[in-house]
Amino acid sequence: MPEKLKIPEGYRQTKQRKAILDVLENAEIPITAEDIYLKLKEKCIDISLSTIYRNLEMLCKEGLVVKSYVMNEDKARFALPDKKNYLICEKCGKIVIIDNCPFDKFKEELKEVHGFDITGHSVEVYGICPDCRS
Amino acid sequence: MPEKLKIPEGYRQTKQRKAILDVLENAEIPITAEDIYLKLKEKCIDISLSTIYRNLEMLCKEGLVVKSYVMNEDKARFALPDKKNYLICEKCGKIVIIDNCPFDKFKEELKEVHGFDITGHSVEVYGICPDCRS
DNA sequence: TTGATTTTGCAAATGATTTGCATTTGAAAA
DNA sequence: TTTTCAAATGCAAATCATTTGCAAAATCAA
Ligand SMILES: [Mn+2]
Ligand SMILES: [Mn+2]
Ligand SMILES: [Zn+2]
Ligand SMILES: [Zn+2]
Numbered sequence: 001m002p003e004k005l006k007i008p009e010g011y012r013q014t015k016q017r018k019a020i021l022d023v024l025e026n027a028e029i030p031i032t033a034e035d036i037y038l039k040l041k042e043k044c045i046d047i048s049l050s051t052i053y054r055n056l057e058m059l060c061k062e063g064l065v066v067k068s069y070v071m072n073e074d075k076a077r078f079a080l081p082d083k084k085n086y087l088i089c090e091k092c093g094k095i096v097i098i099d100n101c102p103f104d105k106f107k108e109e110l111k112e113v114h115g116f117d118i119t120g121h122s123v124e125v126y127g128i129c130p131d132c133r134s
Numbered sequence: 135m136p137e138k139l140k141i142p143e144g145y146r147q148t149k150q151r152k153a154i155l156d157v158l159e160n161a162e163i164p165i166t167a168e169d170i171y172l173k174l175k176e177k178c179i180d181i182s183l184s185t186i187y188r189n190l191e192m193l194c195k196e197g198l199v200v201k202s203y204v205m206n207e208d209k210a211r212f213a214l215p216d217k218k219n220y221l222i223c224e225k226c227g228k229i230v231i232i233d234n235c236p237f238d239k240f241k242e243e244l245k246e247v248h249g250f251d252i253t254g255h256s257v258e259v260y261g262i263c264p265d266c267r268s
Numbered sequence: 269t270t271g272a273t274t275t276t277g278c279a280a281a282t283g284a285t286t287t288g289c290a291t292t293t294g295a296a297a298a
Numbered sequence: 299t300t301t302t303c304a305a306a307t308g309c310a311a312a313t314c315a316t317t318t319g320c321a322a323a324a325t326c327a328a
Contacts, residue, residue, distance in 0.1 A: 012294050012305060033285085048308045053285060055306095069203040074316080075284060087250050096248055103257065106236045114230055116221050116261035123237065123257050127250035146274060146325050167316085182277045187316060189275095208285080209315060 005080070008062045016047045020055050021064075029086065029095040030068055030077035068122055070095070085123040091132035098123065139214070142196045150181045154189050155198075163220065163229040164202055164211035202256055204229070219257040225266035232257065 005021050007013055023039045024031070031039075033052045040047050056078050059065035066084040067076050070093075085098040107118045139155050141147055157170045165173075167186045174181050190212050193199035200218040201210050204227075219232040241252045 014294075014306060016307070046308095049284095050286075050309080051307055057286095067205065071201065087244065087248055089250070090253060096250070098244070098248075102240045102243065103237060109236065110221065110232070110259060110261075114221055114232075115264035116223070116230070116259070117267060118259060118261040119224060120261075121257065121259040123255065125244060125250070125252060125255040127244075127252040127254075130249040133251060148275065148324070150276070180277095183315095184278080184317075185276055191317095 005064060008058075008064065011058065015045075016051050017055055019043075019045050019047065020052060021059070024059075024065060024078065024080055027079065027083070029097060030066075030070075030079035030083060032075045032077055034075065036078075066120075066122065068124070070124070071126065081120075085121075087125045087127060087129075089129035089132055090126050091128055094129050094131070096129070098125070139198060142192075142198065145192065149179075150185050151189055153177075153179050153181065154186060155193070158193075158199060158212065158214055161213065161217070163231060164200075164204075164213035164217060166209045166211055168209065170212075200254075200256065202258070204258070205260065215254075219255075221259045221261060221263075223263035223266055224260050225262055228263050228265070230263070232259070 005025060007017055007021065011017070019040055020036055023036050027035075033049060033056060036052050036056075037047065037049055056065060056067070060067050060078070064080070065078050066081050067078055068084060069076055070088055071090075082099075083097050085101040085103070087096040087098060088094070101121075101123055103121055103123050107121075110116060110118055139159060141151055141155065145151070153174055154170055157173050158165070161169075167183060167190060170186050170190075171181065171183055190199060190201070194201050194212070198214070199212050200215050201212055202218060203210055204222055205224075216233075217231050219235040219237070221230045221232060222228070235255075235257060237255055237257050241255075244250060244252055
């Protein structure tokens, strides 16, 4: 069970903010701002898209949320950091999270080769899922 | 020295197309449509942005070019496939290409674990570059 | 050279995201 | 609790990268 996320110090505890975080915690894969909007509408929580975007920006800045783009989509997706590495099926668009991303093992190598202090990474892998490989 | 790219079979040999490919071949890192536009303007090659976007779309579809997004930027970047994995400095935005991406070694593992036939991947690594670590 | 087809340029449309501003709300202080 | 004020929200309008319609120009095979 994922640990409940806390709204960062210095930000107010609004019901919109909490609702957005809640949707992100319960999401299986990275989702769009509109996904959040619709999910909340289902739960009869009325919120404006701009509030969602403003909160997502804040959450990204604070490192609680990671933004990414998926090939052939024109909207950003947002997820908690543990869901930032994923496989995407080129046929049906299905997204599958990569747990224990093997890339972690290469942080040291990258630091040595390029001199960067690595702070994060995001891996997007494309392929054909079992269902689509007819 | 990179092998000269060929315009795919079935597409016409236009000077705009060749110019775009040329810019992409000579680019060190992924660049935006506007970067291409400006680079060509420097060389006094007049071309419209929509032509650039249309050609980039075609080149991506044909697999000659890879599109990606960089954190905190609102424009897509395009590059030849050998430049699709890179490090980005969070301070200054510097981009450094990762050659021999270690992720390649994990295609087999991913296939076994998730059943996907892997067709491609894109790795974005964030960090602080040596110059910015003052 | 001709003619069918593709490609281009331009201007207008699109649509996700951002922003201005008046209003509401959270929470610290009284 | 009530007061107080900055932070946050909602709405509408603006932004701006990208896409699209269409008429004109360019490619290329016959
Ligand atoms: Mn769009
Ligand atoms: Mn924008
Ligand atoms: Zn699939
Ligand atoms: Zn730097």
